[in-house]
Amino acid sequence: MFWNEPAECMPQEERRQLQNERLQQTVRRCYEQVPAYRKKLDDAGIRPADIRGVDDLKHLPFTTAEDLRENYPFGMFAARLEDIVRVHSSSGTTGKPKVVGYTRRDIDTWAELMARTIACGGGWKHDIIQNAYGYGLFTGGLGIHYGAEKLGATVVPISGGNTKRQVMIMQDFGCTMLACTPSYALVIADTAAEMGIDLRELPLKYGIFGAEPWTDSMRKEIESRMGIRATDIYGLSEVSGPGVASGCEAQNGLHIFDDHFIPEIIDPATLEVLPPGSQGELVFTSLTKEAFPILRYRTRDITRLHHDPCPCGRTHCRMSRVTGRTDDMLIIRGVNVFPSQIESALMAIEGTEPHYLIVVDRDKGRLDELEVWVEVSPGVVSDKVRRLEAFEKQVAAELNSALGLGVKVRLVEPKTITRSEGKAKRVIDRRELGS
Amino acid sequence: MKVNQISVFLENKSGRLADVTRTLAQNGINIRALSIADTVDYGLLRLIVDHPQHAAKVLSDYGFTVAQTEVLAIAVPDRPGGLAGIIDILSAKDLNIEYMYAFVGRSGDHAIVIFRIEPVEDAIAALQQGGAQILTGEQLHAL
Numbered sequence: 001m002f003w004n005e006p007a008e009c010m011p012q013e014e015r016r017q018l019q020n021e022r023l024q025q026t027v028r029r030c031y032e033q034v035p036a037y038r039k040k041l042d043d044a045g046i047r048p049a050d051i052r053g054v055d056d057l058k059h060l061p062f063t064t065a066e067d068l069r070e071n072y073p074f075g076m077f078a079a080r081l082e083d084i085v086r087v088h089s090s091s092g093t094t095g096k097p098k099v100v101g102y103t104r105r106d107i108d109t110w111a112e113l114m115a116r117t118i119a120c121g122g123g124w125k126h127d128i129i130q131n132a133y134g135y136g137l138f139t140g141g142l143g144i145h146y147g148a149e150k151l152g153a154t155v156v157p158i159s160g161g162n163t164k165r166q167v168m169i170m171q172d173f174g175c176t177m178l179a180c181t182p183s184y185a186l187v188i189a190d191t192a193a194e195m196g197i198d199l200r201e202l203p204l205k206y207g208i209f210g211a212e213p214w215t216d217s218m219r220k221e222i223e224s225r226m227g228i229r230a231t232d233i234y235g236l237s238e239v240s241g242p243g244v245a246s247g248c249e250a251q252n253g254l255h256i257f258d259d260h261f262i263p264e265i266i267d268p269a270t271l272e273v274l275p276p277g278s279q280g281e282l283v284f285t286s287l288t289k290e291a292f293p294i295l296r297y298r299t300r301d302i303t304r305l306h307h308d309p310c311p312c313g314r315t316h317c318r319m320s321r322v323t324g325r326t327d328d329m330l331i332i333r334g335v336n337v338f339p340s341q342i343e344s345a346l347m348a349i350e351g352t353e354p355h356y357l358i359v360v361d362r363d364k365g366r367l368d369e370l371e372v373w374v375e376v377s378p379g380v381v382s383d384k385v386r387r388l389e390a391f392e393k394q395v396a397a398e399l400n401s402a403l404g405l406g407v408k409v410r411l412v413e414p415k416t417i418t419r420s421e422g423k424a425k426r427v428i429d430r431r432e433l434g435s
Numbered sequence: 436m437k438v439n440q441i442s443v444f445l446e447n448k449s450g451r452l453a454d455v456t457r458t459l460a461q462n463g464i465n466i467r468a469l470s471i472a473d474t475v476d477y478g479l480l481r482l483i484v485d486h487p488q489h490a491a492k493v494l495s496d497y498g499f500t501v502a503q504t505e506v507l508a509i510a511v512p513d514r515p516g517g518l519a520g521i522i523d524i525l526s527a528k529d530l531n532i533e534y535m536y537a538f539v540g541r542s543g544d545h546a547i548v549i550f551r552i553e554p555v556e557d558a559i560a561a562l563q564q565g566g567a568q569i570l571t572g573e574q575l576h577a578l
Contacts, residue, residue, distance in 0.1 A: 376444055376500055383442040383504040383551065384533065385472045385479055410476050413446050415498055 003151065004112065007259055008314045012307075015315070020053035022287035023262065027051045027060070028291050033078035036071050037295065054262060057285060058273055062296045062427055065098060068238060073099040079181060079291040083160060088237050089137040097137075100237050101291040107146065109288055113243035113257050114147020119230035120246040120255065120314075122206035123177045125152035130170055132180035132188070133211070139241030140211050144179045147243065153177075157207045160184060163191040171202055178207040182214040182222060182230075186354055187419045189225040200227030208233045210242060213301075213322045213340050217347030218354055232321055238297055245319055250311045253318035260288050263317060264296070265305055268326045279304045281326055282319065294327040300326045302338070330360055330427065332368045335405045339426045345402035349395055351380040355417045362431040371408045375417060387427040437505035439487035440549070443480040444500040447473065455480060455494065462493045462553050467575070468549055470536035472543035483508075483538065483549060485576050505555060508538060508575050510545035510568035512547050518548065531560050540578045542570070547578070 002008050010018075028048045030037035040061045041047070050056065068076055077084065089097040102110065119175060123129060129148045133140030141159055148155040156173060160180065166188055169429045178185065185207060185237050192199050204226060209219075210233035222230045234254050235242035244261055245254040256263050265280040266273055274280045286292075302325065306318045324338030331337070340360055346352045357373040364412070372395075380391050392409050399407040418425070445451045459466060468483040468506065483506075486492045489502045511517045525532060530552050536545035552558035562569055 218503075324514065378500050378502070380445045381479075381500045382502045383440060383479065383481055383506075385474060386443075388477070389474065389478070411444075411446075413444060413451075413498070414500055416446070 001119050001124055002314070004229055005310060006253075008316065010259070012315050016054065018259055019262055019287060021159055022259075023054060023057070023285065024051060024288070026287055026293045027295065028076050028284070028288075030295055034076055034293075036067060036076060040067075044305055054338075057262065057264065057296065060285075060296050062271065062283065062298050063294055065238070065300075066297050068098040069096045072096045073100065076294075077101045077291055078293050079103050084291050086142075087137075087298055088139045088142075088241065090237055097146065098189075098238055100139075100241075103290040106240075106289055106291050108239055109260065110143060110243055111146040111150040113240070113260060115151040116257065117233050117243050117246040118147050118151050118153065118177070118208065120248045121177070121233065122229055122249070123148070123151065123153055123208070127153045127155060127176045127206070128173055129153050129177045129179060130156045130158055130166070130173070132158055132160050132166055132176040132178065132184060132210050133242075139235070139237045140181075141233070143241040144208075150174060150390045164195065166191045167195055167197055167199075170199070170204060171197060174203040176203050176205050178204060178226070178228070180207075180209065181211050182209040183212060183220055183419070185209055185222050185226070186218075189222070190419070199225065202227075205232065208246070210234055212323060213328075215340055216321065217344055221347065221354055233253075234319070234322065235298060236301075238292075238294060239286060239299070240289065244284070248310065248312040248314060252310065253306055253320050255310065255316035255318055256305075258317050261286055263305055263319065265303070266298075267296075268300075276307055277304055278413040279323075282322075291359040299335050300330075302326060328427070330358070330429070332405055335369070335403065337403055337405065341402055342399060345398050346372075346395070347376065349398055351377050351391060352395065353377055353414065355419065356426065357417050358427045360427065360429045360431055368431065369408065370403075370405060371410055373410050373412050373417060375414045376411050377414065379402050390431070424434075436484060436507070436569050436571060437555065438483065438549070438570070438575055440467070440504050440506045440551075441482050441484065441487055441491050441494070442502045442504060443482070444495060445478050445480055446543045447476055447478060450451065453571065454497070455499065458493055458497045459484065459490060461481070462489065466504060467540065468536060468538040468547075469511075470534070471541070472534065481534075483575070485532075488561045490549075497563050504551070507550045507558060507562070508570040509548055509550055511548050511564065513541070513544050513546045517546070521562070521565075521567055522566060524561055525552060525558065528557065528561040530554075530561060532573070542574075542578055 044061045083099040086102045089099045127429045129143045135141030154353040195334045207230045219230045231247040233246045235244035245256040262285045264283040268281040301322045305320045353375040361369045396409045449478045465485045533551040
């Protein structure tokens, strides 16, 4: 089902025209309303009139998370505070949080894009949506909430946490759609199993999951354990929140709502724009935002873009599932390693659980050691140590071939790796770097 | 003829063995024999208890990974050469002993040794033929 068929299936040429017009307005707005953007453009010798369309995007300077922190809290707002009806913020785990604002029209646009997202994931007016994303400064909870209401669905604003109650409400209310992080979806599945409830027998049919990188094998696991269709959704508060891109029933990437956001892929080292299909860092420019327009924001997310048609009929450009973040990337003995590669390799091995922990350490010989903690499942344990050792060797060999790097595998007891109710912590880096 | 043994996966960290023994104690389960096979990071605790099914359930409920295996409890004459006689029977038939450990308790003038041998049915046949005494679960728990 399309929430907005004319926009979602618009011929690409026509959308290009729309992007060009909207880009001009956005650049002008940034230049006139935000001193930080004016300074950046002046320093780069660019006047707003130089940017006539998408082809000129490459001349604009980038915006980074650092720019947002330097202008904390409201310095990047392009609307007067009296016109701003809401603010959201990142968790600020790495310094000052990034604060974003919304005018009433921004909230409406966001709700429209979230309604498209929920419809992409299979949801419609008659659905009961259990919204287990956190409500609060994080954009996930309220983003889904407004979209679900716009769509006309029934929202259960349960927020994250209290997993037994999540399962009880899912069963008692007959929720048909679940929205949360993928790692939390697995926590819910584990808890339901402990409570003796088979989620596949409940009315639950669809799930929309995002806010952290996950893999296709994890999607399949969620689908089979919950008996649902799981859709990957993408967004970030600096660009708008969830509702920047969404997977569809064709399951071949995420449609970027490019009538509202223009994506680019750059090489994170050289900052050059890469040709279509290349893997690199995703960069976004907003086209319709009033309170917090953003020019060429470096997301740090690693993906690639696809422009070929999708069988679902939407004409939006698509992005692959995010495979990692430029700042999650570990460099181990000179090899680039993304936690998602380790996850994919583990999920392909029978007997492993989807919970793992990556521990990086540097031994006395100054060599980086990569250790992967894997929970054993009952299928692997017998009375023989030999069997466990063989399993350990098999996992190490699979990881070795996936990463091109020697890995030490450590088997741990089930449930010893911390489950998260929000974004999962997968990496512990014990190296003392930077000295 | 066969006796049920439970194996528990344990990480090598303090307090884990105590968690097992405490869980069994709280559920009124008596440990009759045990052995630990370990590596640097983890170990397998093998147990003979008076109620193996119940023990496996309470340990699983507590969060341990548990496996059940069938082993043989053999009465070994308590004199020089007693164990050698048993092992000779097995070795004559090319039967491989995976592991063995002693049982706490005696049967008359016999010591009890737990054997893990594969294939187990061939081992039973060979031992019976050789005149060795194999205890049933009931006999073992009655000691």
